[in-house]
Amino acid sequence: MTTNIIDLPAVEYLLPGNRTCAGCGLAVAYRFILKALDGKAVMTIPASCLTVLGGMYPVSSVHVPWVNCTFPSTAATATGIAAGLRALGREELRVIAMAGDGGTLDIGIQALSGAAERNEDVLFICYDNEAYMNTGTQRSSATPKGVRTATTPVHGKQENKKDIIQIMEAHGVGYIATASPSYPGDLYDKVLKARDLKGMRYIHIHVPCPPGWAFPTRDTISLGRLAVETGVLALYEIVDGALSFTAKTKTIAKGGGKLRPLEDYLSAQGRFKGMGEEIVAEFQDGVRERWERFAARDRQSAGA
């Protein structure tokens, strides 16, 4: 059972007041991540919106040891922290690396691939807001096809979103999960579970971004839900290769897999405006194809 939001620990490690934009999905997600880590972790963070959230010296919005690192080196710095703590006999302190989609799928992928291949004792969390939001919404490899960004301003992005989950699966990562700030109990459970596992773990959080996606700040949570209800984001975990749906996605699958039309998700955001019908159709086909693939694996895991 997914932990109910009212049963989450009351203790706060994200202190009142931080520098993220109004309606930031990352800030919501991060609050629950820290509740799950419960003071048993050290985090390493590259240049990202999370750096902004952390605040500027000498004040900080987070009550957890933070080690800032260079943009490409998140997974390597985490590796080093873990190795250092091991050398000092302090393995009880868990090492969490957390980066944005650019810091994970683009500039950080070499170090991440290395750490995953070596099965480092690191929990890597990617918060995916689907572009370089901290620098002003430039396209990343996580940006969906058709989206207008500051560096795809006229025609929209022409390439598909990079499938980081398949990449992590190909590395044989033992625990992989997706999550959303709109489902905090599910997010909390996954981080808590991953925190106490050994070796490389990977959690991918889909994070709505009001200024980058162009939607009203009050709609962050409902937009995260729309992503799940339309199948754009499936909530699942993959444990040693076995994929199981969780939370709302599990409910949708149990109800026969009826997804809301993609249009509901696209029309709620300015970034998809002017997207050609062909790309919309391709997007919808992609969502459906992925859903079928995941659902088959989910059924297989349940039967096994």
Next chain:
Amino acid sequence: MGKDEDSKFLIITGNQALALGAKLCRVQVISAYPITPQSPVTETLSHYVESGQLKAEYVNVESEHSALSVCIGASTAGARAFTATSANGLAYMCEVIHWAAGARLPIVMGCVNRAMAAPWNVLNDQQDSMSQRDAGWIQIFCRNNQEVLDTAIQAFKIAETVYAPVMVCYDGYLLSHTVMPVEAPTQEQVDAFLPPYRPHTILDPENPKNINQVTLANPRLDERGVMCHGYMELRFLLEEALESARDTIVAVGKEYEEAFGRSCGGMLWEYRAEDAEVILVAAGSLASEASMAVDALRETGIAAGVVGVRVYRPFPKEELREALRDARLVLVFDKSLSYGNEGPICTDLKAALYGSESMPPVQGHIAGLGGRDIKAREIEAATRKALQNLEAGITTKPTEWLNCHI
């Protein structure tokens, strides 16, 4: 002299000497990526770790950028961290080289000096480490394999005293792959010399710190109303650490000499320079080569001497002013170049002499790029030529390229 009877004489390469030095310092985390001519350092250290001779974490990373990043993570966590690289590997680290210094982490890195591509060239010059001179690392050059071992041990003590990283530089192939007799101290001797690392970065969930977060230009109040440094003040403190490292390097060198009976010099080392009228300046094994040229010059009645730049950063300004005070002529041999200007040692030396009482003429030379052989007799000939120019009243000549056939 506190020499231990158990210390061993070995016939080893510079790379083996560096790896042995790291082992004797009981490094706790090693991370490196292979590159010629550094690779045997990584092989030797991984053998030490896998065979149980050294209790350390060895992380086989996928790049040099990650190698130094692992060291940064480990050093922040409180472990003694070590890496080594060469040329393009060092350049690939560039961003993290700056980070390690700014974060004030006492990491020690071997830089097995090699030419920078393009075109590809795996042989020796000093362009790689020279190109990183402004990053905030202490840079120490070694003349021979004994110095590689001794400098590695001193490097950790220096780094952990001033909280700045140290680059131990030695010439690729000329030292890295050449065997020489090296006296190895015992583990007990090194343990007595080098205390455990005391980190300034404590990772404590009860008292969490946000380490190296965004820092503004100006000082800023913390939550208790205490004014804290801005970026510029933190950078001033890094410079202050590098400046204070001069005394530390000399003191650690003396302490090492007392404990082990050997000296690598302080900021400089000198050979027959006391009464010399003509002084040859170089760094690394080229300085040893220049010693032979000096012997030959002395035989023909020319009072020549060598001043070796042992520590390139912090730059030995005062020491050079003193060492070159009575010189009639100074020749600098750089194995690297600041393109569009001249050799970096030459530039820095001229700047150090500016405004000093005696300002001897300085003749710059570029030598040995990409492994181009440079012999004592060629250094000798260059010296004679510079002397002839001086006799003819010519004191300002452009940089000479030795053995360059254009």
